[in-house]
Structure formats: structure tokens, C-alpha cells
Amino acid sequence: MEADILTLAENLKKGDPAALARAITWVESHNPAKRKAGSELLRLLGPTKTSSMRVGISGIPGAGKSTLIEALGLEFIQRGHKVAVLSIDPSSTISGGSILGDKTRMARLSNRAEAFIRPSPSRSVFGGLAPHTCESVFLCEAAGFSIVFIETVGTGQSEADVAYVADILILVNVPGQGDELQGIKRGIMELCDLIVLNKADDENSSEVQRSLAYIKQAINYLPARAHGRTIEALAVSALKGKGINILADKIEKTFKELETEGYIFSSRQQKIKFIFLQYLRNALWAQLTQSAHVQHALNRALERISENPTELYPCVEEVMLMISKKSNS
Ligand SMILES: Nc1nc2c(ncn2[C@@H]2O[C@H](COP(=O)(O)OP(=O)(O)O)[C@@H](O)[C@H]2O)c(=O)[nH]1
Ligand SMILES: [Mg+2]
Known part of the structure; x- marks a missing residue:
């Protein structure tokens, strides 16, 4: 991958459309390895x-x-x-x-x-x-x-x-x-x-x-x-x-x-800065809701809120409690 990234960076800087297309595929990828290669490439290219x-x-x-x-x-x-x-x-x-x-x-x-x-x-x-x-x-x-x-x-x-x-x-x-x-x-x-x-x-x-x-x-x-x-x-x-x-x-x-x-x-x-914060918020959310316990608490809270619409805050608290339990364990 390392050599790949270097070659891609060189070709991209020359304006090669195939290299650009491939690089964009990397930054858009759901695949963590490709995503990482995309960030590495961007870092290498610099502003x-x-x-x-x-x-x-x-x-x-x-x-x-x-x-x-x-x-x-x-x-x-x-x-x-x-x-x-x-x-x-x-x-x-x-x-x-x-x-x-x-x-x-x-x-x-x-x-x-x-x-x-x-x-x-x-x-x-x-x-x-x-x-x-x-x-x-x-x-x-x-x-x-x-x-x-x-x-x-x-x-x-x-x-x-x-x-x-x-x-x-x-x-x-x-x-x-x-x-x-x-x-x-x-x-x-x-x-x-x-x-x-x-x-x-x-x-x-x-x-x-x-x-x-x-x-x-x-x-x-x-x-x-x-x-x-x-x-x-x-x-x-x-x-x-x-x-x-x-x-x-x-x-x-x-x-x-x-x-x-x-x-x-x-x-x-x-x-x-806004984009960074949006990115970070979404990344945090994805990470936090990965745990089955948190997912369970979230689903329970969603059910509870649909039946008791006035309990917004307690429902949020319930999920937050589970999140902090998970991050401390
Ligand atoms: N009459 C006319 N039709 C246009 C003009 N610009 C676009 N169109 C037509 O409007 C349709 C939609 O165009 P498109 O560029 O795909 O719209 P988009 O969905 O906003 O990207 C196509 O059939 C175009 O040919 C224009 O200046 N005049
Ligand atoms: Mg269009």
C-alpha cells in the first residue's frame, strides 16, 4: 500500500485522471484500509x-x-x-x-x-x-x-x-x-x-x-x-x-x-472547522453506537419516547448513562 500511495501521489500531481479517480475512490471508501490510504495520500500531498x-x-x-x-x-x-x-x-x-x-x-x-x-x-x-x-x-x-x-x-x-x-x-x-x-x-x-x-x-x-x-x-x-x-x-x-x-x-x-x-x-x-466538527460528531456517533449495549439502550429509549413524548430528557439520560458505563468499562 505504501508504494501504491507514493506512486499515486506522483501520478496525481502530474494530472493523471485515472490516478485522481482512484484517489477519490479512496477518500470516499467505506473500507477502512482504503479510507486510511486516502488520508495518507492527502497528508502526503499537503495543502x-x-x-x-x-x-x-x-x-x-x-x-x-x-x-x-x-x-x-x-x-x-x-x-x-x-x-x-x-x-x-x-x-x-x-x-x-x-x-x-x-x-x-x-x-x-x-x-x-x-x-x-x-x-x-x-x-x-x-x-x-x-x-x-x-x-x-x-x-x-x-x-x-x-x-x-x-x-x-x-x-x-x-x-x-x-x-x-x-x-x-x-x-x-x-x-x-x-x-x-x-x-x-x-x-x-x-x-x-x-x-x-x-x-x-x-x-x-x-x-x-x-x-x-x-x-x-x-x-x-x-x-x-x-x-x-x-x-x-x-x-x-x-x-x-x-x-x-x-x-x-x-x-x-x-x-x-x-x-x-x-x-x-x-x-x-x-x-x-465546521466540517471537522461535523466529521468528528459523526465519527463519535458511529463509534458510540457500535456497542450492542448502547444500541439496546438506544432502541429502548426510542421506544420509550414514542410512548412518552414528554420524557425527552430522561430518555437521553438513560442512553448517556449506558454510554458512560461502556466507556468506563
Ligand atoms: N430550453 C432549455 N432547456 C434546457 C436548458 N438547460 C437545460 N435544459 C434542459 O433541461 C433538462 C434538464 O437538464 P439537466 O442539466 O440535466 O438538469 P439538472 O437536473 O439540474 O442537472 C435537459 O433536458 C436539458 O436539455 C436551457 O437553457 N434551455
Ligand atoms: Mg444534473
Whole structure:
């Protein structure tokens, strides 16, 4: 394994896609030996000196996230970038996954030597996507990728988690979404830096204009972001390639400004602490609930609480008691 790790590190640093794919498999693995090899590899590679732009792309399924990433990816390649795409795939198991899904959707991008596309499971060994996605981003950077897109599944926790990994978060909307749906998206709207109205194939259509006006109005009601910028809205058509260069300009400009202000560096520092704590909490939970006694106490408490909902605290105490007995024995 040791020699394997060294060889892999060398090949990865040369930008070999097979080495990168293998390394990502290691950090995502449920197999403790592979997982350990993955950490060893990351330690060996160390922090990369060049910083990549980490761009999260969020939005409901079908909004055109993958199509948009393909269009943006090709644009950034033209600008001299190497583009990695990590698409969070809920159906992907840790061992493999539905690689076909997004690769076929990004056929033109995946044919390019400057691009690397990889579906990533939405849950790691210890739950949540942030820890392993974050490590996969580090690996992409070590392999020389200068922009990393992280595409979420557009539902649930992955949306909030991706904000911990990305420097810039883009929310993809489509014309004609009702107020109700926009409301659901409020949580993610508060985290994003740019809102893209995709499928604006005809930017002058009344539906596009209405949706854009609605988004701009909604932005006014959002609290200010930590970096003090207002969220911008932009209509594009990923399919027709409209507005893609403007969007790419905005991404580059925002990133450069935030980097110059030191915001990228400090927010990455903050975020990695959160990720570490999430990782640790999940690891602790996994370890504590390994014991059959604790599992038994946990099941008993779950049963008790379902019958006596007011006994939340005593039930917690009961399990805690068993945990401390186990850790002292
Ligand atoms: N008309 C139109 N269709 C689009 C546009 N972008 C994506 N689509 C289509 O929307 C569907 C879903 O796109 P996809 O990128 O897979 O969405 P995702 O689930 O958000 O990744 C596909 O059939 C795309 O061809 C666009 O700008 N205009
Ligand atoms: Mg997609």
C-alpha cells in the first residue's frame, strides 16, 4: 500500500485522471484500509499552493445544472482553466455509482482532456457530504484543476452542506416557478452569491422578464451576506449558450474580489472547522453506537419516547448513562 500511495501521489500531481479517480475512490471508501490510504495520500500531498475556484451549483432537479456546468466548463477551458466537476449523486453508492448519469449529460465536456467529471455519493461513511466532497476538492486541486464545480442534487441537506465546500454558490432557477417554490428555496437563497435564471432561451419573453423581476424582488428581502455583497440575478440559456460568458465573467470577478479582500481564505478557514466538527460528531456517533449495549439502550429509549413524548430528557439520560458505563468499562 505504501508504494501504491507514493506512486499515486506522483501520478496525481502530474494530472493523471485515472490516478485522481482512484484517489477519490479512496477518500470516499467505506473500507477502512482504503479510507486510511486516502488520508495518507492527502497528508502526503499537503495543502496546494495554488487556489482553485470552488463553485457550488444548486437548484431543483431538471433546472439545468449539469447543462449549465457543461457550458460554463467549456467557457472556462477556453479561458485556460482546467475544470473538475463533482456531481453529488444520491443514487451513487460509495463503491461505484451511476457514472453514466451526468457524464452523458456533459458529453462535450467529458470529451475534453482539460476536464474531469465525477459523480460523488451524497453520504459519506460518517454521514453528510461535506467531509468527503471537501477531500475530493483537495485532490482535484492537487491534480492541477483550477476550477471545481460541485453540483448538488437540489434537495435537502446537500444544499446547505455544499455551502461549506464552495467559495461561491450559484442557485439555478427556471422561469415560471411559483411563489411557493421560491419560498422553499429561501434557505438556500440566503447562502448563495448568484442566482441564475436558466432556460431563458428568449430573454425578452414575458415569462422570463416576470421571473427575473420576481427573483430581484426576493433578493431585496434577503439578509446581507457575510461578505457584504448583494446577490446578483442573471438570465441565461445553458442550452443555447446565451449569457454564459457574462456568467463566467461574474464568477471570476466575484472570486478575484473576495480573494483580494482575504474573504476566500478566512471563510475557508471557518468552514473547514465546521466540517471537522461535523466529521468528528459523526465519527463519535458511529463509534458510540457500535456497542450492542448502547444500541439496546438506544432502541429502548426510542421506544420509550414514542410512548412518552414528554420524557425527552430522561430518555437521553438513560442512553448517556449506558454510554458512560461502556466507556468506563
Ligand atoms: N430550453 C432549455 N432547456 C434546457 C436548458 N438547460 C437545460 N435544459 C434542459 O433541461 C433538462 C434538464 O437538464 P439537466 O442539466 O440535466 O438538469 P439538472 O437536473 O439540474 O442537472 C435537459 O433536458 C436539458 O436539455 C436551457 O437553457 N434551455
Ligand atoms: Mg444534473
